[in-house]
Amino acid sequence: MSMTRLAVGALALGASAGALAEDPPICTDRPAKANAVCTVPDGRFQIETTLGDWSRTSSAGKETDFWAIGPSLLKLGLTDRSDLQLGFTPYVDVRVKQDGPNPHASGVGDLSVRFKHRLTPGGATVQVAAIPFVKLPTANHSIGNGKVEGGIAVPMSFATGTPLTIVLGPELDLLADGDGHGHHLQIVNVINLSATVAPRLTLAGELWTATNFEPADTVTQVTADTALAYAVSNRLQIDAGANFGLNRDAADIELYAGMSIRF
Secondary structure (H helix, E strand, C coil): CCHHHHHHHHHHHHHHHHHHHHCCCCCCCCCCCCCCCCCCCCCCEEEEEEEEEEEEEEECCEEEEEEEECCEEEEEECCCCEEEEEEECCEEEEEEECCCCCCEEEECCCEEEEEEEECCCCCCCEEEEEEEEEEECCCCCCCCCCCCEEEEECCEEEECCCCEEEEECCEEEEEECCCCCCEEEEEEEEEEEEEEEECCEEEEEEEEEEEECCCCCCEEEEEEEEEEEEECCCCEEEEEEEEEECCCCCCCEEEEEEEEEEC
């Protein structure tokens, strides 16, 4: 082999190694309910998808099973601090078991558009981001409410100097009234604790609450959640989780699994 070919090969290998070294570990808004503060790198594209999501709610003598196949967030990095996100669910299936007729509905879900901007500099011990979002009614009326809704989430991440990270996730939503003639507020709060428990394996636990100030009846849901995420590589993550209802208005149980990949 000539010296020229050796030199070219060495340069190509060095460039490849440099690109790999500069490729940061993937950071996602899944698997738990808390949003992450981090954004997709500038110019990069990321897909975060739930392969399958099942939940069951038992209330007032009826049992409701909810299935969602493929709920996904498509993300595009706009700057080193911001990204644009498009959320959609290709298929939803809702089945109700009760005395008498058992309603069944299926179809596509609603569409959401989110913009995330990290407000704090990289490397800060406390990180804060803002995520304004809007939901567009693409689902049929047997699944969605046919109304435009929106809100803003403000995730805050606290580094502890240990493998443990704390994330707080206050959120304010503007939801359509049940009678379709106005809007009301919903307040969401979440505290998430996560830690690396083995190489590339992260365990998370969180407490989530949502208080819906529907004019007809204020409803509060409370869940305790747990999730695992495994980084197959810097660009690929697989995950699974379970959420458990702590009061009668929350789903009794929710199980899901998914993956995220960055291009």
